[in-house]
Amino acid sequence: MGNFTWSYSGLSLFKQCPRKFHRTKILKNIKEEAQDHLIYGKEVHKAAEEYGRDGTEIPERYKFIQPFVDTLMNTAGDKHYELKMALTVDLEPCGFFDPEAWWRGIADFIAIDGKTALLVDYKTGKSTRYADTKQLEILSLALFKHFPEVKTVKGGLMFVVVGKLIESKFYKEREEDYWESWDKDISLLNLCFESGTWNPKSNFSCYRFCPVTDCELNGRG
Numbered sequence: 001m002g003n004f005t006w007s008y009s010g011l012s013l014f015k016q017c018p019r020k021f022h023r024t025k026i027l028k029n030i031k032e033e034a035q036d037h038l039i040y041g042k043e044v045h046k047a048a049e050e051y052g053r054d055g056t057e058i059p060e061r062y063k064f065i066q067p068f069v070d071t072l073m074n075t076a077g078d079k080h081y082e083l084k085m086a087l088t089v090d091l092e093p094c095g096f097f098d099p100e101a102w103w104r105g106i107a108d109f110i111a112i113d114g115k116t117a118l119l120v121d122y123k124t125g126k127s128t129r130y131a132d133t134k135q136l137e138i139l140s141l142a143l144f145k146h147f148p149e150v151k152t153v154k155g156g157l158m159f160v161v162v163g164k165l166i167e168s169k170f171y172k173e174r175e176e177d178y179w180e181s182w183d184k185d186i187s188l189l190n191l192c193f194e195s196g197t198w199n200p201k202s203n204f205s206c207y208r209f210c211p212v213t214d215c216e217l218n219g220r221g
Contacts, residue, residue, distance in 0.1 A: 005101055048069050201217075
């Protein structure tokens with residue numbers, strides 16, 4: 001593997017369009033405008049973290065999330081809020097900001113109870129239609145490394161706006177199988193870094209949302 005750092009969201013963007021990923025995340029010579037739904041999501045996450053960890057009152061606008069966070073706070077185990085985790089290219093745990101960090105991710109909520117962990121990621125979307133538990137999978141793989149006593153992860157995507165939980169389970173004994181599912185995309189990302197070639201890929205954002213306006217596929221250029 002090459003000398004680069006990736007995350008679930010970064011890899012998702014790369015899969016959407018390698019050029020957009022390169023310009024906005026690597027070269028950083030183009031900045032995306034802050035979108036309302038992303039700002040809203042960050043504010044909800046912050047409210048949940050500060051309420052769960054510090055007991056800070058949730059702003060009135062986001063009070064609807066309190067029952068969900070209360071449920072998590074009442075679960076058994078050692079609790080962690082917005083836990084930063086990182087892995088080296090050799091899949092060893094390391095500090096989030098360590099120079100050898102190869103993968104980075106942040107878990108919204110984790111409760112470690114013996115050999116079992118509860119892992120929850122908050123979602124503020126109004127539909128579960130495109131729910132992707134692969135995010136839970138990669139966080140679980142990191143969790144197994146940072147908390148070696150954990151053998152099973154009970155994961156959940158908690159859609160706080162619509163009140164739905166998409167559940168998934170992950171087992172330490174199947175680590176190698178899980179990693180295999182990431183190999184193809186990571187290899188493609190590595191190839192782009194090695195070759196310096198970041199070809200554009202036509203996608204839904206090309207004509208309305210993509211900030212890379214000098215791209216030949218961009219309808220706004």
